[in-house]
Amino acid sequence: MPTLGVNIDHVATIRQARQTVEPDPVGAAVLAELGGADGITVHLREDRRHIQDRDVRLLRETVRTHLNLEMAATAEMLAIALEIQPDYVTLVPERREEITTEGGLDVAGQLDNLIQVVTQLQGAGIPVSLFVDAASDQIKACAATEAKFIELHTGAYAEAQSEVAIARELEVLAQGCTLAQKLGLRVNAGHGLTYWNVYPVAQLPGMEELNIGHTIVSRAVLVGLERAVREMKAAIRGG
Numbered sequence: 010m011p012t013l014g015v016n017i018d019h020v021a022t023i024r025q026a027r028q029t030v031e032p033d034p035v036g037a038a039v040l041a042e043l044g045g046a047d048g049i050t051v052h053l054r055e056d057r058r059h060i061q062d063r064d065v066r067l068l069r070e071t072v073r074t075h076l077n078l079e080m081a082a083t084a085e086m087l088a089i090a091l092e093i094q095p096d097y098v099t100l101v102p103e104r105r106e107e108i109t110t111e112g113g114l115d116v117a118g119q120l121d122n123l124i125q126v127v128t129q130l131q132g133a134g135i136p137v138s139l140f141v142d143a144a145s146d147q148i149k150a151c152a153a154t155e156a157k158f159i160e161l162h163t164g165a166y167a168e169a170q171s172e173v174a175i176a177r178e179l180e181v182l183a184q185g186c187t188l189a190q191k192l193g194l195r196v197n198a199g200h201g202l203t204y205w206n207v208y209p210v211a212q213l214p215g216m217e218e219l220n221i222g223h224t225i226v227s228r229a230v231l232v233g234l235e236r237a238v239r240e241m242k243a244a245i246r247g248g
């Protein structure tokens with residue numbers, strides 16, 4: 010059964026709506042861990058629309074499970090990661106105009122750059138995960154970078170409407186999961202997962218960790234973060 014990385018980006022979204030100091034993502038991480046989170050994930054975006062550098066620095070000191078820093082593969086973010094030393098880094102694509110992450114990282118199209126970034130991070134003792142679509146060319150390119158993990162982008166599965174489309178997208182994820190493991194990659198997944206669609210993804214053989222944020226924070230606004238995390242852990246178990 011996969012573990013749960015709770016992405017607390019959107020706690021910071023509420024804070025940034027007023028450019029104020031609450032709710033504090035650092036406090037949210039404590040409550041998420043009390044609710045059973047196996048890790049904390051934050052996306053330090055180039056535009057700082059939600060998580061701030063201050064949040065990442067404090068989370069490094071306070072997170073008791075593991076801290077996963079999502080970031081673009083840029084010189085700025087590489088320097089921050091090497092300084093703060095998260096438990097692992099997930100390299101994700103970023104476009105300023107996007108509402109949220111729209112697709113997987115094009116590893117095949119920027120292999121030389123990503124090999125350099127992965128080598129520097131893992132050389133500094135920080136394992137790297139690459140956030141990719143479950144496309145065989147992308148997964149093969151991930152293996153070429155010698156990154157330890159991939160994170161399968163579950164957006165297409167989450168957005169599928171019909172039973173046929175859901176089944177098709179789940180099969181794509183399953184094939185990607187199998188190929189990745191054959192190539193020696195460890196497999197995580199995330200993006201758009203909810204209490205209602207998470208269980209089939211959790212069931213994929215070899216799935217290690219699910220990174221889930223928006224749906225948990227959405228529920229937490231109504232019932233509290235500890236309970237929202239506890240209920241997501243149960244949903245992952247099929248409860």
Ligand SMILES: CC(=O)[C@@H](O)[C@H](O)COP(=O)(O)O
Nearest residue numbers: 016018052101109110199200
């Ligand atoms: C990579 C991914 O799917 C999310 O973890 C990412 O954080 C989405 O960006 P926002 O949190 O800004 O929506």
Ligand SMILES: NCC(=O)COP(=O)(O)O
Nearest residue numbers: 016199200201220222223
């Ligand atoms: N990488 C996925 C993640 O961290 C959370 O994505 P979402 O659940 O907020 O869509």
